[in-house]
Amino acid sequence: MRKLILPMLATLALASPALAVPITYGAVLIGANEVPAVNTPGFGNALVTLDLEAHTMAVSASFQDLIGFTSASHIHCCQPNGTNAGVATQTPSFVGFPLGVQSGVFANVYNTSLASTWNPAFITANGGSVAQAEAVFFAGVAAGMAYYNIHTAAPLGFPGGEIRGQLAPVPEPATLALLGLGLSGVAAMRRRSKRS
Numbered sequence: 001m002r003k004l005i006l007p008m009l010a011t012l013a014l015a016s017p018a019l020a021v022p023i024t025y026g027a028v029l030i031g032a033n034e035v036p037a038v039n040t041p042g043f044g045n046a047l048v049t050l051d052l053e054a055h056t057m058a059v060s061a062s063f064q065d066l067i068g069f070t071s072a073s074h075i076h077c078c079q080p081n082g083t084n085a086g087v088a089t090q091t092p093s094f095v096g097f098p099l100g101v102q103s104g105v106f107a108n109v110y111n112t113s114l115a116s117t118w119n120p121a122f123i124t125a126n127g128g129s130v131a132q133a134e135a136v137f138f139a140g141v142a143a144g145m146a147y148y149n150i151h152t153a154a155p156l157g158f159p160g161g162e163i164r165g166q167l168a169p170v171p172e173p174a175t176l177a178l179l180g181l182g183l184s185g186v187a188a189m190r191r192r193s194k195r196s
Contacts, residue, residue: 068157
């Protein structure tokens with residue numbers, strides 16, 4: 001039985017979303033994820049799809065019930081979860097993000113080979129070239145060291161960020177199906193071995 005399980009586990013590992021292109025990351029945005037935590041009824045979600053080969057970053061977000069009015073939205077990178085990191089993407093905000101509102105939706109695609117997609121300070125801090133900044137960002141997101149942040153304006157809001165969420169891989173439907181197939185195969189083998 002061990003001879004059959006190891007190849008199936010290897011197949012499942014190869015189907016990991018970390019090896020797929022493009023890769024989608026998601027985040028639940030809440031005030032408790034801010035450092036320090038923020039007490040707000042605001043919440044939202046974000047999806048970021050990165051494609052290193054195509055040099056694209058598709059970003060979408062929805063949010064509601066913020067205390068303050070939006071003043072910025074971007075991705076911070078590259079520090080461990082639970083800490084603050086510098087802004088990696090456009091500053092002060094993603095082009096097209098709805099500013100001055102308490103609820104909204106947003107979607108846009110950015111060319112990661114262009115300097116305009118990045119915070120100039122992030123480029124400087126990561127080798128001085130767009131290609132190096134892009135590589136550091138993609139690696140940081142893949143390592144779980146990036147978060148999506150929505151900032152709101154004072155005096156009602158939270159200029160340091162009202163809601164944020166750590167970006168984590170979103171499993172692809174094919175990966176989930178393969179995992180289910182593998183697990184059902186393991187279960188069938190266990191049933192068969194118990195009968196013997």
